[in-house]
Amino acid sequence: MTPKKRKKDAEDDENAAERDRLAEYRGRRDPGRTPEPVPRESAVPRGDDDTFVVQEHHASSLHWDLRLERDGVLVSWAVPKGLPWSPDTNHLAVHTEDHPLEYATFEGEIPRGEYGAGKMTIWDAGTYETEKWSEREVKIIIHGARVSGRYVLFRTGGRNWMIHRMDPPADPEAEPLPESLRPMRPVERNRLPRDQDAWAFEFAWGGRRLVAYVEGGRTRFTDDRGRAVDGPGGLGSRLGAALGARPALLDGELAVLEGREIYMIYDVAHLDGRPLLEVPYRERRERLDALELSGARWQTAPWFPGDGDAVRDAAAGQGLPGVVAKRLDSGYEPGEESDAWRLVPGSPTRRPGGRA
Incomplete structure (x- = not known):
């Protein structure tokens, strides 16, 4: 050729x-x-x-x-x-x-x-x-x-x-995620609230506090002082993928459960361009549950309105440190130690050597 x-x-x-x-x-x-x-x-x-x-x-x-x-x-x-x-x-x-x-x-x-x-x-x-x-x-x-x-x-x-x-924002009222948010903290109390019907109860996980900022399928983390920290390997990208295009600010703890690190998510302070700091705890938890966040490295933590004694006994049976009582009508107070959240140690009947 x-x-x-x-x-x-x-x-x-x-x-x-x-x-x-x-x-x-x-x-x-x-x-x-x-x-x-x-x-x-x-x-x-x-x-x-x-x-x-x-x-x-x-x-x-x-x-x-x-x-x-x-x-x-x-x-x-x-x-x-x-x-x-x-x-x-x-x-x-x-x-x-x-x-x-x-x-x-x-x-x-x-x-x-x-x-x-x-x-x-x-x-x-x-x-x-x-x-x-x-x-x-x-x-x-x-x-x-x-x-x-x-x-x-x-x-x-x-x-x-x-x-x-080129146009103005698609949602003019939408607000970006904050650069940093210091999480709300419970006060320590020896006893459960008397008016338990006004409260919900969560397990105290005894883990490391992490706030997750999820946007555009990516995630960054800050600690309990609002400082940027690295998340566990693989957690950020997978959690971001679970939320997809929905921007969210999640509050939770990195806890060790059955030998594995799991990010237990128990609050949402910002979702879909809307801050939720003034929204009552009950409604925030309902919105968090609706996200159906459940994966190999993260879980939505359970919450139980009403019967704090049963939750405290269950925590003791699992070898957990105790329970956190949260008022159903409480807002989210960034960086504050608030009596609306109360950390109560485990039951005196707590069995040693339970799961952690």
């Missing part, structure tokens, strides 16, 4: 790849192993170039995939922290391979060992309008159920782009 012939064949291959915008997508996937749609044909322009979808992707690290229909494919970006809700912050958006239009409705589990392995769910979907589309800048207006407004994606280098919200 002559050099001229080789050059022509290479140009033909390059032109074919340009025509087949799904070549990279197909090259990364085995249709016999993944449930993802893997069409055989090259992309054929169809539709109105107005479909968008945001998929929550629990891969090796949680992220959100923004996909926009354009010329017969879904042009895609991986957004590690999700779409920004306010123009005050820009989020990284990594341009990935084009996806087939069928992917706009895909939800499922990509098998381990396959590209992008992990659970994929649709976080939001709808239509969008194009204001500008170039190789370096994409301006759009999104119309979705969970997110809407004007956004711009702009290229910063290579596959890296940034996404910026």
Whole structure:
């Protein structure tokens, strides 16, 4: 084969790849192993170039995939922290391979060992309008159920782009998580409250106090003095993935239970852009329970309205230090030692050598 012939064949291959915008997508996937749609044909322009979808992707690290229909494919970006809700912050958006239009409705589990392995769910979907589309800048207006407004994606280098919200905040009343919060502390008492119907009771775990700030699928921690600390390995990313796009400030203890460190979560002081410091303890606990936070390294701690004597006896049977009584109508007082929370030592009938 002559050099001229080789050059022509290479140009033909390059032109074919340009025509087949799904070549990279197909090259990364085995249709016999993944449930993802893997069409055989090259992309054929169809539709109105107005479909968008945001998929929550629990891969090796949680992220959100923004996909926009354009010329017969879904042009895609991986957004590690999700779409920004306010123009005050820009989020990284990594341009990935084009996806087939069928992917706009895909939800499922990509098998381990396959590209992008992990659970994929649709976080939001709808239509969008194009204001500008170039190789370096994409301006759009999104119309979705969970997110809407004007956004711009702009290229910063290579596959890296940034996404910026151009409209005012989606929720003008939303407040960001505080940078630091010192947890509320109980006073020590020798006896349980007399009016037990006005109180709820939790186990005292005897662990290390940790406040968790969860946002954009990531978690950071502070200690009982509000100082930044490292969380146990793997806890932060997994807890962040459990909450997904919901920002939350959680209060709890890192306790040793049956030989394992478990983050026992017993309060929520900020959720979905709303501070809950003035919300009564009962309602905060109900909101915390509704999050259904339960994993190998974290659990929502139980709480028991009313019968403190039974909880105290149960704590003694488990070899725990005692109980914490909390008034059902009490707010959350950051950094304060409050009589609305009372630490009561274990029952005199406590059996030594119980589980810890």
